[in-house]
Amino acid sequence: MNYGADKVFDYRKTSPEELELFDIIFDTVGTEQDAFRKKLKPDGKLLTIAISVSKLISVALSTRHGQHRTRLVIAFPNRKNLTHLAQLVDNGDIVPVINSIYPMERIVEAHRHAENRGILGKIIITIP
Structure with missing residues (x-):
């Protein structure tokens, strides 16, 4: 890609x-x-x-x-841009790449994972 x-x-x-x-x-x-x-x-x-x-x-x-x-390059999120971005994702124009998903209880492990180079995609933390 x-x-x-x-x-x-x-x-x-x-x-x-x-x-x-x-x-x-x-x-x-x-x-x-x-x-x-x-x-x-x-x-x-x-x-x-x-x-x-x-x-x-x-x-x-x-x-x-x-x-x-x-x-x-620094991005400052705002409602208008985030709404537009969400619409692009909903339409399939942007497909987020997710590397892994961790529950909040494993955030230390997720952080260690994030420190590795070569990760393709984002690491997601789920919050109950």
């Missing part, structure tokens, strides 16, 4: 050094940001949803300076 991306690479099989140059890289892990920035075309952008505290200053500086800019 590529989820709408033109190209998708498995981080377990492809190192950043093997990649070509891209217009946009969407990083969901945050551990290879320096290597990914080197793989951007001249006006390329790195979008990330995961960033370490040590990288905050370089991201902040890259928003104003530098050829390869990094943007931290």
